[in-house]
Amino acid sequence: MKTRIFKTKFWLDSKVRSLTPNSRLLFIYLLTNPFVSLTSYYEIDNGQIRLDLGLNERELKKSKEELEKNNRVFFYNNWVFIPNLDKHNPYWKSPKTKKAYEEELKNIPKEILDYFKRKIDSTIYSTPKTEIINNKIKIINNNNINNNIFSESNSQSNTSIHSKDNSQRNKNNLNILSKDKIETSSQKKEFGNKLVNFVLEEFKKRRGFYPTDEKPRQRAWNLVQRVKTFIKLHPNIPELINTPEKLIERYFIFLSKRDYFGNIENLYTVVRKLEIYFGLIEKKIKEEEILKRQ
Numbered sequence: 001m002k003t004r005i006f007k008t009k010f011w012l013d014s015k016v017r018s019l020t021p022n023s024r025l026l027f028i029y030l031l032t033n034p035f036v037s038l039t040s041y042y043e044i045d046n047g048q049i050r051l052d053l054g055l056n057e058r059e060l061k062k063s064k065e066e067l068e069k070n071n072r073v074f075f076y077n078n079w080v081f082i083p084n085l086d087k088h089n090p091y092w093k094s095p096k097t098k099k100a101y102e103e104e105l106k107n108i109p110k111e112i113l114d115y116f117k118r119k120i121d122s123t124i125y126s127t128p129k130t131e132i133i134n135n136k137i138k139i140i141n142n143n144n145i146n147n148n149i150f151s152e153s154n155s156q157s158n159t160s161i162h163s164k165d166n167s168q169r170n171k172n173n174l175n176i177l178s179k180d181k182i183e184t185s186s187q188k189k190e191f192g193n194k195l196v197n198f199v200l201e202e203f204k205k206r207r208g209f210y211p212t213d214e215k216p217r218q219r220a221w222n223l224v225q226r227v228k229t230f231i232k233l234h235p236n237i238p239e240l241i242n243t244p245e246k247l248i249e250r251y252f253i254f255l256s257k258r259d260y261f262g263n264i265e266n267l268y269t270v271v272r273k274l275e276i277y278f279g280l281i282e283k284k285i286k287e288e289e290i291l292k293r294q
Contacts, residue, residue, distance in 0.1 A: 006031060015070050022055060023063040029053055030073055030080055038101045040085040041108050041116070043222060045078045047229040074119050077272065081116040107214045109268065195244055196220040202252045203267065211267040219267035223274065230278055236285055251277050
């Protein structure tokens, strides 16, 4: 089970007190939900947040805007960045968690890191300084709160991954099918379930190789959770896609017909494009509801 230090003085913070109840609830949720990682960054979609907190789309949007305005949390493309999280939970310092922290940080897309860096360049936070040495991210102790330096994923490393030919990918197929290193036994069970395998096989069936993500099973699990959440939030979803297996299969069929599909080599991109597909489904559901009323 993941743990986070949650200090009781949270409730004495004047900025926290000034937040509306919904924004305060969202802030606490973003600090403590199961998707939180060792770093200050992680992925979680709006559907999951709405399902867990019972907020509607307008309420969630308003709360996110309030948290950003107060420099508490920043959002971008289903990614969350909590600037002071490393300060209160310094996993980058401990010998037991430093390696795992570095791995998580290395797997965050450069686009995401760059966006959040630009977003808070005008603010001051105690964020661990990082740099890339010999294709590895090195964490450097940084107690000066005036420094605001963020690590960036190595673009050369990413390029080398995407330049692999099919023969090289096939050598790694056995490694892809084996389970990623997961922290808890419950997560091992989740990451090894049949829906995760289904996602990996659907990808291979359409592209001819397994995804090149650092942790493909974790990405697949993330996709499965989003699909499950979407189905729960839409009880009137068409029968053709009313189960995770059906929706996932139809989604890959949808992707395979896109012009850009030939360039997709990882599940990170597949997960990002999921919101487009969800939007089309929601539009179709609304159209059918309007026709029924007429």
